[in-house]
Amino acid sequence: MYLKRVELKNFRNYSSLKISFNKGINIIYGNNAQGKTNLLESIYVLALTNTFRNVYDTDLIMKDRKFFNIKGILKNSKLDTTLNISYDNIKKRMILDDSEITKVSSYISVMNTILFTPDDLDIIKGPPLVRRKFLNTELSQLYSNYYILLSEYEKILKMRNDYIKSGALDINYYDIITSFLIEKDILIFKIRKKFIERINNYASEIFKNITGLSGFKIVYKPNLDYSEYDYDKNKILEVFKDKYDSEYKFLSTFYGVHKDDFEFYLGDFNLKLYGSQGQMRISVLTLKLSEIEIFKKWKNSTPILLLDDVFSEIDEIKNNNLLNYLSRDLQVIITAVSLNSFNKDILSKAKIFRIEYGKIKLDRLNREVKDDRRTL
Ligand SMILES: Nc1ncnc2c1ncn2[C@@H]1O[C@H](COP(=O)(O)OP(=O)(O)OP(=O)(O)O)[C@@H](O)[C@H]1O
Ligand SMILES: [Mg+2]
DSSP, X not given: OEEEEEEEXXXXXEEEEEEEOOSXXXXXXXXXXXXXXXXXXXXXXXXXXXXXXXXXXXGGBOTTOSOEEEEEEEEETTEEEXXXXXXXXXXXXXXXXXXXXXXXXXXXXXXXXEEEOGGGGHHHHSOHHHHHHHHHHHHHHHOHHHHHHHHHHHHHHHHHHHHHHHTOOOHXXXXXXXXXXXXXXXXXXXXXXXXXXXXXXXXXHHHHHHHSOOOEEEEEEOSSOGGGGTXXXXXXXXHHHTTHHHHHHHTSOOSSGGGOEEEXXXXXXXXXXXXXXXXXXXXXXXXXXXXXXXXXXXXXXXXXXXXXXXXXXXXXXXXXXXXXXXXXXXXXXXXESOSTTSOHHHHHHSEEEEEETTEEEEOGGGGGSOSGGGOO
């Protein structure tokens, strides 16, 4: 799939913007604080309804305005879909073609994006919560059922925690609510396990393509490995029961996928502990590039890749390897402070935009290319 066009109204520092993208590589460059990340953010919100930045929806509305609107035209296997999302400080509205959508899960599975931002280094460096959030966001795009499953899990988990905190001690009820939790636990575990296995089918090759180094892998660290109990709910219930006493002491649920984690390895080295800054960056990028292959297989469509300022801290050789890897049948929207990181070959293929204070112009380099890339 690819994004043909985006129109913004009152989003961040854009009062009004209309922009048409190329099917392949698009480069948006400009100085700091001009709106590069904001533009990628608008595309992300269009796809997923929420921002990746840690802010309230209100912050997305241009200062002193009352609403924002993002419209996008998505091309997928010859069909155009129009997505529209708006927010007026009260209600978020999602529209697909001409129909208003009320279920977030139905909306977010339509347009698939994969985003890389400098903050994604937290996926390797940050606490487990960040990695679980990553798994949840990605899997919700891949499967609309996952989003529903996760909401159900969280509801049961909250009920169970509330029950523990209430101090009530009806063992039968405790067993029942635990069994409900285990049922969802197993399903989420299976999906996450399969996802990480699939990532590993591609990750080592991609990491090698970029860095020349072999042995990259991602290791799932589930809080409880349900496969060891043959997914037998009774056996697993016994394991949970062993911790009932300590749950009453610590007032929270001891086992479950809400405590899962995963790690990055190069051979035997845990990259969180031993990786260089550039290696960590490429590790997270590898994770995201592997996902593209999974989207292709599971959803039969290629997601749109959004790369925010990806080239800092990566040396020229790896940069070029990465760019070569990206020059395939894939829409990529890349932001950068300058065009220095791009070689001639990429520049001749890309549609290039220059950005200044929320205004975007086609770069003069495009004139040298004879095709339809001249229109904004
Ligand atoms: N709600 C808003 N209304 C108006 N302007 C906003 C709003 N939110 C952010 N901005 C402005 O957007 C600009 C930052 O944009 P953005 O983060 O996209 O910059 P950038 O081009 O990615 O910069 P860098 O290269 O430093 O990452 C700032 O000038 C900020 O004041
Ligand atoms: Mg930025």
